[in-house]
Amino acid sequence: DQQVKQNSPSLSVQEGRISILNCDYTNSMFDYFLWYKKYPAEGPTFLISISSIKDKNEDGRFTVFLNKSAKHLSLHIVPSQPGDSAVYFCAARGNSGNTPLVFGKGTRLSVIA
Amino acid sequence: DVKVTQSSRYLVKRTGEKVFLECVQDMDHENMFWYRQDPGLGLRLIYFSYDVKMKEKGDIPEGYSVSREKKERFSLILESASTNQTSMYLCASRKGPYGYTFGSGTRLTVV
Numbered sequence: 001d002q003q004v005k006q007n008s009p010s011l012s013v014q015e016g017r018i019s020i021l022n023c024d025y026t027n028s029m030f031d032y033f034l035w036y037k038k039y040p041a042e043g044p045t046f047l048i049s050i051s052s053i054k055d056k057n058e059d060g061r062f063t064v065f066l067n068k069s070a071k072h073l074s075l076h077i078v079p080s081q082p083g084d085s086a087v088y089f090c091a092a093r094g095n096s097g098n099t100p101l102v103f104g105k106g107t108r109l110s111v112i113a
Numbered sequence: 114d115v116k117v118t119q120s121s122r123y124l125v126k127r128t129g130e131k132v133f134l135e136c137v138q139d140m141d142h143e144n145m146f147w148y149r150q151d152p153g154l155g156l157r158l159i160y161f162s163y164d165v166k167m168k169e170k171g172d173i174p175e176g177y178s179v180s181r182e183k184k185e186r187f188s189l190i191l192e193s194a195s196t197n198q199t200s201m202y203l204c205a206s207r208k209g210p211y212g213y214t215f216g217s218g219t220r221l222t223v224v
Contacts, residue, residue: 009153034212043117043203043215044156089156091212098163100146100171101213105155 003027004092006104015113019077023090023104026071030092034101035064035075038087047088048075080111116140117206119216126223132191134219136204142214144207145187147171147179149200150218156203162187194223 005024013019023033031052036044050057050064050073057064063076077084090104120135138145146161148171158171160179168179176198180188187206191198199222205213 006155036213036215038150041122041218041220043119043205043217044213045215046212049212098144098209100158100161103148103156105153 001026002104003030004090004102004104006088006090006107008107009105010108010110012110012112013080015082015111016079019075019080019084019109019111021075021077021088021090021107021109023073023075024071025073025092027092027094027102028071029094029096030102031095032093033064033066033073034091034093035062036089036091036103037084038089038106044089077109080109082111082113085109085111117204117214117216119202119204119219121219122217124219124221126191126194126221128194128196128223130191130194130223132194132221132223134189134191134202134204134221136187136189136206136216137185138187138206138214139185140206140208140214141184142206142208143184144209145181146205146207146213147177147187147189148203148205149173150203151200159189191221196223199223 034049035047038044087106091101147159148156162181204216
């Protein structure tokens with residue numbers, strides 16, 4: 001059973017507009033959430049994270065929002081740029097510290113110039 | 114910056130061959146992981162290791178084994194390669210409970 005779900009396999013956005021990528025989780029023991037970005041033929045790179053004690057974390061054009069009651073997080077990219085075109089993975093970590101991250105299936109973002 | 118180095122970017126192997134995928138990290142991280150990435154299936158955990166000589170099965174360990182004889186090196190072994198093991202293989206390392214650093218990946222094709 002999928003514990004981390006990214007229900008949109010793909011998303012297309014015009015350059016300059018906002019991209020919103022969504023992620024839902026089922027395990028209430030998750031306490032830390034991360035977003036990774038992956039280009040073809042490369043490994044994923046860390047983008048931004050959020051602890052369960054916060055509801056928002058911002059880093060430049062990237063903001064992650066966490067709604068614990070809905071078990072939902074979202075990544076906002078404003079403004080979107082063509083270089084943002086990639087696959088974005090949502091990941092979650094259990095509160096026992098060393099357990100492996102659980103990843104969603106990813107959302108392919110295409111930013112159209 | 115932490116570097117995670119995977120020995121090959123692209124590999125082509127024949128069905129039935131024993132295949133070794135090597136991963137080395139240079140920052141004394143305790144935890145190391147092997148994932149495979151397939152279209153529509155995301156990142157699936159094969160094996161992981163918390164320390165030297167320790168290993169734990171992930172979600173899809175069948176057909177794979179691992180070796181961690183030194184802290185910096187974590188090897189993934191395909192005992193007898195099959196076509197359904199054609200995939201992108203990703204190694205990652207982590208210090209303690211934080212996020213991963215991934216290698217560049219190995220695209221393995223089994224023919």
